[in-house]
Amino acid sequence: MTETQQRVRAWEDRYRQGKTAWDRGAVSPVLSRWLDDGLVPPGRVLVPGCGHGHEVEALVRAGCQVTAVDIAPTPVLRLMARLADAGLHANVVQADLLAWTPAEPFEAIYEQTCLCALDPADWPAYAQRLAGWLVPGGHLLALFMQTGTEGGPPYHCALPAMRDLFDERDWLWPPSHPFEIPHPNGLTELACVLTRR
Numbered sequence: 001m002t003e004t005q006q007r008v009r010a011w012e013d014r015y016r017q018g019k020t021a022w023d024r025g026a027v028s029p030v031l032s033r034w035l036d037d038g039l040v041p042p043g044r045v046l047v048p049g050c051g052h053g054h055e056v057e058a059l060v061r062a063g064c065q066v067t068a069v070d071i072a073p074t075p076v077l078r079l080m081a082r083l084a085d086a087g088l089h090a091n092v093v094q095a096d097l098l099a100w101t102p103a104e105p106f107e108a109i110y111e112q113t114c115l116c117a118l119d120p121a122d123w124p125a126y127a128q129r130l131a132g133w134l135v136p137g138g139h140l141l142a143l144f145m146q147t148g149t150e151g152g153p154p155y156h157c158a159l160p161a162m163r164d165l166f167d168e169r170d171w172l173w174p175p176s177h178p179f180e181i182p183h184p185n186g187l188t189e190l191a192c193v194l195t196r197r
């Protein structure tokens, strides 16, 4: 079995067994706040590791051209069906983000706890991919999972490690400290908007 096939199986099993403690069942309040604050440009937006895609729906409703990617077939099919029922359109793709390439770059990426789902050994490659998928000046709207423990998924995305991963040479960090968002699994996410230089 290839590494991608192993990842597909591991995540698909979680969905089939209903082990999706990360799923809010509704759009994250932080996305609503960022939309209200005008931080999401009305252009092409990528949602990596979209899961059931409550945020995908909100971004489409806000007028964005959304591409949503997840490795597990079950949430992808559910999201496609929900969007079709609502008469909404997004490009929903079942793919391994560590192997996938988009046709063109995005104005924004909404990264809600996909990073923490990946093995930290894959973080540098994933971060490099995220940088390559954004136009210069594009926004990475990031939610970094805080577990404070070893192991995962979800893996702890400590802020100093994030600052190393999303290096100042490639990314402009906001002057303010990221703000905390409670997560449905009882943990916390750190929210911040980085700009691709």
Ligand SMILES: C[S@@+](CC[C@H](N)C(=O)[O-])C[C@H]1O[C@@H](n2cnc3c(N)ncnc32)[C@H](O)[C@@H]1O
Residues within 6 Å of the ligand: 007, 011, 012, 022, 023, 024, 048, 049, 050, 051, 052, 053, 069, 070, 071, 072, 075, 095, 096, 097, 098, 112, 113, 114, 117, 118, 154
């Ligand atoms: C913690 S969940 C977050 C889901 C969604 N963003 C949310 O907040 O509800 C992580 C998601 O990333 C997906 N995922 C994990 N590894 C992936 C990979 N290599 N490529 C694409 N998706 C992946 C999983 O299937 C899962 O849906």
